[in-house]
Amino acid sequence: MDLVTGADGEERSLQILAEAAAHWVSTAAGAAIECAAVLHRQRSCPASAGSSPVAAGLAASEDEHGDGPTALGSALAAPTVINQAGARWQAYRRRLADSGFGAALAVPLDLKPGSAGALVFLAPANVGFTAKVVNEAAWFAEVASHSLKLALDVHGVIRAGDNLKQVLESRTSIDVACGVLMAQNRCSYAEAFSKLAGTSRNRNLKVRSVADSILRAMPSGAPGTRFEPPAIA
Structure with missing residues (x-):
């Protein structure tokens, strides 16, 4: 996955990643799935992007409220499904519903020490995340992690x-x-x-x-x- 060509900075690389992830998982789910990419780096402001303005806004709100699965300080170690049936992240669940989504799937990205990131897949109210879709999302995140690490290195060299x-x-x-x-x-x-x-x-x-x-x-x-x-x- 090329996150460097046509990307003039980390934010644009995240945007390309979010759009590609949404397309891949939508195909696997057979439904329109949105995606947000979130990045936290030491001594840098958090960055996020989304396959749609709503997805991007929901991702950005996690840092504002500090109560979502990818907010700074959240320990996201494995793919996590958030739907209206659970008790955790209640405020985040309400924002999901208010934004028109019924469930979210947060998948961590494997980045270098000092960086943390995740892909957050967002499903409409009538669509759930099956085991097959979760596996596809996890596989995509594994591939995307390598691409994002390369993109961050390239942007760092250019910035230096x-x-x-x-x-x-x-x-x-x-x-x-x-x-x-x-x-x-x-x-x-x-x-x-x-x-x-x-x-x-x-x-x-x-x-x-x-x-x-x-x-x-x-x-x-x-x-x-x-x-x-x-x-x-």
Whole structure:
């Protein structure tokens, strides 16, 4: 399952996953089943997506209320069917019914340490989750776990690359501005950087902002300081 191509971030990968999961389990159940994908990661805000706006809203409400099978802190270790006959998750069951669903099937995703996720399949009132459907959903979640782990790794690398590029561009701008100050004041790099840092503190600005203002004030305009990674043959 490709959760990377055409996905510009984790949320889009979750959206693709939720739509694919809904299609697969709907085919197995012979009925229209909605799905929500939920992701919790350390030091990150929870993320969720749904095969429909209603499914997405129901998944997001779990974190708001903290009372559903995939809310942060819930110990979901195996596929779990939630219907109106049980006593657990009563408030969540009411939201299920209010959203037009009769039952839910929450299936955990097997992700790397520090991450937790689940697929939540949502069935209309007249459809139940048979053993066959539960097995199909569990099999799909096992396959999806590998795909989602890969997608999260790819998005993490891209995000790290973007952050590194920003740091390098900022560093280049500061270095060029220091060079200008060195030429103007016949001083060392350390002295030039000290002048930048002092102005930064006095004006309550970032050093990068002070450097950019110096470069923009040059008679020829700011020189190009954009960092581009070298081409790899």
